[in-house]
Amino acid sequence: xxxxxxxxxxxxxxxxxxxxxxxxxxxxxxxxxxxxxxxxxxxxxxxxxxxxxxxxxxxxxxxxxxxxxxxxxxxxxxxxxxxxxxxxxxxxxxxxxxxxxxxxxxxxxxxxxxxxxxxxxxxxxxxxxxxxxxxxxxxxxxxx
Numbered sequence: 001x002x003x004x005x006x007x008x009x010x011x012x013x014x015x016x017x018x019x020x021x022x023x024x025x026x027x028x029x030x031x032x033x034x035x036x037x038x039x040x041x042x043x044x045x046x047x048x049x050x051x052x053x054x055x056x057x058x059x060x061x062x063x064x065x066x067x068x069x070x071x072x073x074x075x076x077x078x079x080x081x082x083x084x085x086x087x088x089x090x091x092x093x094x095x096x097x098x099x100x101x102x103x104x105x106x107x108x109x110x111x112x113x114x115x116x117x118x119x120x121x122x123x124x125x126x127x128x129x130x131x132x133x134x135x136x137x138x139x140x141x142x143x144x
Contacts, residue, residue, distance in 0.1 A: 005018075046129055
């Protein structure tokens with residue numbers, strides 16, 4: 001997130017999306033124009049439609065333990081939309097920059113991934129979603 005803020009301040013990018021809220025770092029945004037886009041955050045885990053967790057409705061951190069994760073990366077390889085934040089030792093199976101490829105890996109049964117709530121209606125066939133029963137960060141309530 002520090003890199004995003006530096007690039008904004010330097011004019012390298014015009015827009016950055018940063019997650020803020022209780023239990024997350026208190027980012028220094030005082031000199032930047034901010035606008036709240038969504039509330040509710042992540043709360044979603046995308047799994048293959050025939051996965052053991054598909055259809056469960058809600059999952060806990062314990063349910064996600066040992067699962068192969070497909071995480072995102074940015075140009076420098078930094079994590080972006082990684083494994084479940086409170087999962088002690090996630091098993092990273094694949095690091096993929098492109099969202100379509102990442103979701104294709106999920107649909108093919110090669111792992112699971114976190115998905116922002118805003119993207120749920122656009123998920124491709126072959127993917128089921130489950131909601132988290134335990135907060136991803138301290139102070140964040142479970143998703144309804």
